[in-house]
Amino acid sequence: MAELITVEDPADPRLGDYTDLTDVELRRRREPAEGLFIAEGEKVIRRAHDAGYAMRSMLLSAKWVDVMRDVIDASPAPVYVVDPQLAERVTGYHVHRGALASMQRRPLPEAAELVATARRVVVMESVNDHTNIGAIFRSAAALGMDAVLLSPDCADPLYRRSVKVSMGAVFSVPYARLDPWPRSLETIREAGFTLLALTPDEKATALDEAAPHRMDRVALMLGAEGEGLSRRALAAADEWVRIPMSHGVDSLNVGAAAAVAFYAVATGRSGT
Amino acid sequence: MAELITVEDPADPRLGDYTDLTDVELRRRREPAEGLFIAEGEKVIRRAHDAGYAMRSMLLSAKWVDVMRDVIDASPAPVYVVDPQLAERVTGYHVHRGALASMQRRPLPEAAELVATARRVVVMESVNDHTNIGAIFRSAAALGMDAVLLSPDCADPLYRRSVKVSMGAVFSVPYARLDPWPRSLETIREAGFTLLALTPDEKATALDEAAPHRMDRVALMLGAEGEGLSRRALAAADEWVRIPMSHGVDSLNVGAAAAVAFYAVATGRSGT
Numbered sequence: 088m089a090e091l092i093t094v095e096d097p098a099d100p101r102l103g104d105y106t107d108l109t110d111v112e113l114r115r116r117r118e119p120a121e122g123l124f125i126a127e128g129e130k131v132i133r134r135a136h137d138a139g140y141a142m143r144s145m146l147l148s149a150k151w152v153d154v155m156r157d158v159i160d161a162s163p164a165p166v167y168v169v170d171p172q173l174a175e176r177v178t179g180y181h182v183h184r185g186a187l188a189s190m191q192r193r194p195l196p197e198a199a200e201l202v203a204t205a206r207r208v209v210v211m212e213s214v215n216d217h218t219n220i221g222a223i224f225r226s227a228a229a230l231g232m233d234a235v236l237l238s239p240d241c242a243d244p245l246y247r248r249s250v251k252v253s254m255g256a257v258f259s260v261p262y263a264r265l266d267p268w269p270r271s272l273e274t275i276r277e278a279g280f281t282l283l284a285l286t287p288d289e290k291a292t293a294l295d296e297a298a299p300h301r302m303d304r305v306a307l308m309l310g311a312e313g314e315g316l317s318r319r320a321l322a323a324a325d326e327w328v329r330i331p332m333s334h335g336v337d338s339l340n341v342g343a344a345a346a347v348a349f350y351a352v353a354t355g356r357s358g359t
Numbered sequence: 360m361a362e363l364i365t366v367e368d369p370a371d372p373r374l375g376d377y378t379d380l381t382d383v384e385l386r387r388r389r390e391p392a393e394g395l396f397i398a399e400g401e402k403v404i405r406r407a408h409d410a411g412y413a414m415r416s417m418l419l420s421a422k423w424v425d426v427m428r429d430v431i432d433a434s435p436a437p438v439y440v441v442d443p444q445l446a447e448r449v450t451g452y453h454v455h456r457g458a459l460a461s462m463q464r465r466p467l468p469e470a471a472e473l474v475a476t477a478r479r480v481v482v483m484e485s486v487n488d489h490t491n492i493g494a495i496f497r498s499a500a501a502l503g504m505d506a507v508l509l510s511p512d513c514a515d516p517l518y519r520r521s522v523k524v525s526m527g528a529v530f531s532v533p534y535a536r537l538d539p540w541p542r543s544l545e546t547i548r549e550a551g552f553t554l555l556a557l558t559p560d561e562k563a564t565a566l567d568e569a570a571p572h573r574m575d576r577v578a579l580m581l582g583a584e585g586e587g588l589s590r591r592a593l594a595a596a597d598e599w600v601r602i603p604m605s606h607g608v609d610s611l612n613v614g615a616a617a618a619v620a621f622y623a624v625a626t627g628r629s630g631t
Binding site for chain 2: 153154188222225226228230231243293295296297330331332340342343344346347350352353354
């Protein structure tokens with residue numbers, strides 16, 4: 088059971104995990120280096136906890152202590168109780184969800200390990216926007232994708248914004264890095280997957296005609312908003328697929344495109 | 360051809376259309392009342408202009424004058440050239456896209472008029488988040504929906520944030536209000552549409568089994584993030600459809616759900 092500690096000094100070194108949360112550049116370097124990530128809000132903290140992540144500490148305003156009591160009791164991590172103004176001075180923003188937790192990262196699994204048991208995987212290349220990463224994980228979880236594989240330059244799924252937008256799906260969908268890129272895509276192919284590259288290119292097969300739900304093992308490759316997949320990634324794919332779109336319109340947002348493609352890959356698993 | 364006017368006083372009344380742009384509550388009342396909306400950034404301004412909206416004025420930093428020269432020349436509206444600091448003082452934020460235009464609203468068409476020629480329409484109930492409205496319009500345009508119908512309490516598609524997130528799709532997909540709600544859904548049914556309510560309810564038919572792409576005329580009803588469609592709206596539908604989802608996960612984000620449903624409604628128009 089955790090200790091409740093009231094902290095009144097914003098410079099208290101025990102709050103070090105929570106400083107300067109609005110400085111994205113700083114935090115994106117610091118958090119992986121120090122092996123931590125930040126979960127925000129009751130629901131997301133519970134999901135991180137339920138997924139087995141160890142808690143380093145929690146930072147709560149007083150009224151959240153009762154709400155989080157069961158999580159507090161289930162962990163030996165210290166709980167720092169602070170008033171909202173102090174939380175704002177430490178973190179740099181108004182923590183309107185009233186609860187933050189600093190959690191311990193775990194080593195990522197190997198890609199080969201994930202693809203050994205998966206049937207539907209998402210492969211992302213250079214998706215470096217935290218909101219998009221989070222949205223894609225959320226859709227991947229809802230639509231039954233088994234794992235996510237990330238090129239080395241994709242953004243961190245455990246960054247606070249990704250975690251929040253994913254509604255905690257980054258904890259439930261296992262993921263790994265693919266390095267070197269794109270050569271290690273071979274690992275996926277060797278595991279029996281068809282590599283499908285999602286692209287607006289007219290030479291690609293329409294998604295419904297490609298019928299990926301009939302394929303045994305599918306790895307769906309997505310590029311970043313705007314640029315899409317690189318030439319090298321496209322060359323490494325087994326097949327190109329596209330979402331049929333109206334003429335004269337910009338492509339879908341990458342999150343919307345991902346959701347559509349996951350649906351096309353998933354639907355039919357029940358036999359339709 | 361427009362007049363170029365350098366303005367150096369942030370209180371200049373000619374800049375009145377651009378004041379306090381960050382005050383959402385104020386702007387959401389003021390803009391419809393005054394018959395204007397704000398387009399931001401070169402691409403979106405061009406799309407509003409190309410869609411035939413009349414320009415009231417433009418607010419540009421000097422370096423954007425050449426880029427926008429053809430639009431300036433094609434309109435009689437005055438162009439206010441200001442330095443970026445002044446733009447920030449007037450609007451309340453750093454206008455990093457460097458170009459704003461105040462455009463004249465047009466009267467909305469009647470719902471009956473839109474459904475007379477459409478085959479696929481989106482019906483939104485109580486979607487009052489500007490980002491979600493914009494994202495749904497963008498997907499609707501890309502995936503070939505013909506029109507959008509909004510319950511009276513949906514957010515304004517011409518609010519600056521909606522316009523931006525939609526990438527200008529709010530100018531190309533025609534829309535109307537449905538009032539009274541939900542009674543005026545009858546207008547759509549009378550035009551020969553099947554009203555499909557999208558809901559996570561287990562009693563709903565899976566979207567792929569419902570096969571909406573085989574239906575002649577489809578009106579797809581969407582509710583707000585979180586709450587979904589109201590009981591009254593669900594009761595007014597002809598059929599309930601759901602996106603098949605994994606157990607134990609939150610539903611999709613409304614934007615992702617909309618994109619999946621539009622795809623399911625659209626795909627097969629080419630005969631598959």
